[in-house]
Amino acid sequence: MLDLIAKAHPRLTPAHRKMADHVLHNPFRAATLMIEEFADEVGVSVATANRFARALGFDGYPQFRAELAKGYESTLAPVERMRQELQRPSSCLSTMATTLEEDEHNLAATRQSLSAAVCDSAVDAILQARRVLVLGFGASAYLAGLLQHGLDPYCATVQVLALAGGPTHAARQLSRAQAGDLVIAIAFPRYLDDTVRLSALACAQGAQLLAITDAATSPLVPLAGVVLYVRANRQFAATSNASALAMIEALCAAVAYRASDALGAAQQLTQSVMPWLYLEPTAAGKTRAAGPAKN
Numbered sequence: 001m002l003d004l005i006a007k008a009h010p011r012l013t014p015a016h017r018k019m020a021d022h023v024l025h026n027p028f029r030a031a032t033l034m035i036e037e038f039a040d041e042v043g044v045s046v047a048t049a050n051r052f053a054r055a056l057g058f059d060g061y062p063q064f065r066a067e068l069a070k071g072y073e074s075t076l077a078p079v080e081r082m083r084q085e086l087q088r089p090s091s092c093l094s095t096m097a098t099t100l101e102e103d104e105h106n107l108a109a110t111r112q113s114l115s116a117a118v119c120d121s122a123v124d125a126i127l128q129a130r131r132v133l134v135l136g137f138g139a140s141a142y143l144a145g146l147l148q149h150g151l152d153p154y155c156a157t158v159q160v161l162a163l164a165g166g167p168t169h170a171a172r173q174l175s176r177a178q179a180g181d182l183v184i185a186i187a188f189p190r191y192l193d194d195t196v197r198l199s200a201l202a203c204a205q206g207a208q209l210l211a212i213t214d215a216a217t218s219p220l221v222p223l224a225g226v227v228l229y230v231r232a233n234r235q236f237a238a239t240s241n242a243s244a245l246a247m248i249e250a251l252c253a254a255v256a257y258r259a260s261d262a263l264g265a266a267q268q269l270t271q272s273v274m275p276w277l278y279l280e281p282t283a284a285g286k287t288r289a290a291g292p293a294k295n
Contacts, residue, residue, distance in 0.1 A: 150252030
């Protein structure tokens, strides 16, 4: 499309060249705009925007925009869903209730997609790994941290690669990955290229990959030995983090169930954090300090 616009540029009228320049410099944004929004942003009339599309060989602006959006479908999907939802009359209560219903449907579909073999394989891979490296960027970075937090009591080494150093830090760590290591990659639409490329690097180094993602079309699936699928539809966002988090908590629970000394690990963890826990006042009216115990 950009090549088509560039080739047509010399024969366009001044107003049409203005629109062509705007599209060439902002192709993704142009693909998100309705005709009224596009015309207003460029400073032309709606009729001129339609004539611009016809000058490029399209029947009108809708056909031009549809062609321009090709390749951006998964990226634009949340924008289009939000556009449709905002056109419907609603209220804060209705919106919140609908969102919670979405999560209920997501969780039901996710639960139905589970199989005993996949669950066993995921837990075995975690417990048998020399090191567990958790990879995720964007919103998945927060999920990665929660997964590390949940697995830490039951694994010898669990490391999050979504740190302040960004993908270059993760690449340095994964360059030392080897057979016996497990990388757990978390990615949902809109998939981040860094996660996919670093997952491929880990596999090339001999590490096993466990993917937590949304569908068989995810770019992580061809790389992964084990895949946990999460239904993560959301009308006002790209992904439902609620269902992704539920899967993470379910996975950590299964690991705890299968770990050789889960009870001992839980007791040790509780003992180690006890000095930082708030305790209710005692019968004598004294309150334990909420900081580390002092000698």
